[in-house]
Amino acid sequence: MAIQDIYPTALRLLGRPVLVVGAGPVAARRAKGLLNAGARVTVVAPVASAALRELSDAGLLTWEPRTYQSSDVDGVWFVQTATGLPEVDTQVAADAEAQRIWCVNASDHESSAAWTPAVAVVDDVQIAVNAGGDPRRAMALRDAVATALDTGDLPLRRRRVQVSDFDELNHRGSVALVGGGPGDSGLITVRGRRLLGQADVVVTDRLGPRELLKELAPDVQVIEVGKTPGHHPVPQHQINRILVEKALEGNRVVRLKGGDPYVLGRGGEEAEYCRQNGVEVEVVAGVTSAISVPAAAGIPVTHRGLAKGFSVVTGHEELSEVPARADHTVVLLMGVGQLRESAAALAAAGLPQGTPVGIVENGYLPDQRVTIGTLGSIADQAEAVGVANPAVIVIGDVVRVSPFAPPHFKTTDYSTTTPNKSQTRVSTP
Numbered sequence: 152m153a154i155q156d157i158y159p160t161a162l163r164l165l166g167r168p169v170l171v172v173g174a175g176p177v178a179a180r181r182a183k184g185l186l187n188a189g190a191r192v193t194v195v196a197p198v199a200s201a202a203l204r205e206l207s208d209a210g211l212l213t214w215e216p217r218t219y220q221s222s223d224v225d226g227v228w229f230v231q232t233a234t235g236l237p238e239v240d241t242q243v244a245a246d247a248e249a250q251r252i253w254c255v256n257a258s259d260h261e262s263s264a265a266w267t268p269a270v271a272v273v274d275d276v277q278i279a280v281n282a283g284g285d286p287r288r289a290m291a292l293r294d295a296v297a298t299a300l301d302t303g304d305l306p307l308r309r310r311r312v313q314v315s316d317f318d319e320l321n322h323r324g325s326v327a328l329v330g331g332g333p334g335d336s337g338l339i340t341v342r343g344r345r346l347l348g349q350a351d352v353v354v355t356d357r358l359g360p361r362e363l364l365k366e367l368a369p370d371v372q373v374i375e376v377g378k379t380p381g382h383h384p385v386p387q388h389q390i391n392r393i394l395v396e397k398a399l400e401g402n403r404v405v406r407l408k409g410g411d412p413y414v415l416g417r418g419g420e421e422a423e424y425c426r427q428n429g430v431e432v433e434v435v436a437g438v439t440s441a442i443s444v445p446a447a448a449g450i451p452v453t454h455r456g457l458a459k460g461f462s463v464v465t466g467h468e469e470l471s472e473v474p475a476r477a478d479h480t481v482v483l484l485m486g487v488g489q490l491r492e493s494a495a496a497l498a499a500a501g502l503p504q505g506t507p508v509g510i511v512e513n514g515y516l517p518d519q520r521v522t523i524g525t526l527g528s529i530a531d532q533a534e535a536v537g538v539a540n541p542a543v544i545v546i547g548d549v550v551r552v553s554p555f556a557p558p559h560f561k562t563t564d565y566s567t568t569t570p571n572k573s574q575t576r577v578s579t580p
């Protein structure tokens with residue numbers, strides 16, 4: 152049968168009697184589908200599979216343990232036959248046909264009056280695929296579409312619906328604090344991407360996957376709250392208010408943040424404010440720049456033999472609290488302005504001047520730049536080349552692993568664990 156001879160439609164079977172003939176795996180699957188749609192299902196089959204028996208025992212359907220008889224189709228709206236016996240299925244289909252009842256015949260796809268598509272449900276969207284009578288092909292296509300909806304590659308976003316069409320729950324807006332990762336559009340989570348695709352309003356920082364903003368539908372409102380050249384950042388209390396206001400208007404709000412929302416990103420405050428104001432919040436973790444931006448320069452924050460742990464801090468005040476040892480990696484965020492003070496603070500705490508330091512500006516972005524030096528030299532180097540935010544500063548022996556490190560930093564002996572040892576092996580530039 153040619154695909155153009157099929158008329159796609161969807162049946163509302165809620166409360167309507169339907170008949171399933173047969174009780175094997177196919178019949179059980181179809182019976183479940185019909186039950187999900189709210190139909191009143193009667194199954195006729197001399198023996199039932201465990202799956203069907205369970206449904207029957209639970210009182211969800213009626214199982215008639217006997218062979219099929221023509222009068223079984225009387226008064227039903229829809230018939231599924233899947234007995235595994237072509238002659239019985241043919242009889243059922245003929246009886247249904249005689250009464251003008253739509254029937255799906257599992258044993259004869261070609262002559263079947265109706266087809267059951269491969270189906271996936273994502274949120275309140277149902278995808279049904281008929282693929283020229285090839286069920287596996289239909290399933291493969293269905294899966295691909297469902298995945299693309301899941302990941303936000305397809306526009307799952309609701310178009311505005313009249314308020315009267317909404318039930319109370321759907322009408323209430325929500326806020327998702329989405330960690331966008333360090334900037335590359337491939338480094339947001341699948342969940343984050345999907346929520347972004349469904350958003351009515353996006354409240355965004357300067358850092359994060361900005362390319363994805365270009366893919367938003369034209370009627371999505373984008374509110375910039377980060378510091379852009381020539382624009383001051385919107386104060387935090389105002390960001391909080393925007394989130395709540397937009398959500399209370401019924402919007403799905405995505406607060407798109409750089410990195411992870413909970414790492415030096417004030418995500419906790421935003422979530423708290425929303426909840427205090429009766430707005431539902433979901434927090435979607437992100438790839439933090441603290442770990443990923445060093446990786447963009449080939450620097451692992453821990454490395455067997457070089458560092459067992461790391462601290463993430465913003466500047467020199469907290470540096471008195473972290474272990475001042477080359478085998479404990481220190482990651483500084485927002486640290487460019489205070490680099491000289493931070494380096495001095497670590498040196499004062501006992502970290503050798505020769506400890507390697509890496510600075511990665513604009514990690515994962517086209518203008519990424521890596522500067523490598525030592526605790527003693529880095530502030531001058533940074534000044535000389537004009538290092539600017541956003542940048543992640545990494546201090547510790549792990550910097551040696553970077554392919555950007557000068558040859559004399561490289562070591563095949565990763566046994567260095569004490570500051571003194573590392574000091575003797577590093578020759579400063």
Ligand code: SAH
Nearest residue numbers: 410411414416439440484485513514541542
């Ligand atoms: N919540 C974020 C951090 C926000 S603080 C996270 O988890 O990543 C902002 C700082 O993050 C910047 O000053 C810079 O130190 C760092 N940063 C974020 N993205 C960066 C990038 N692509 N390249 C370099 N540094 C980045």
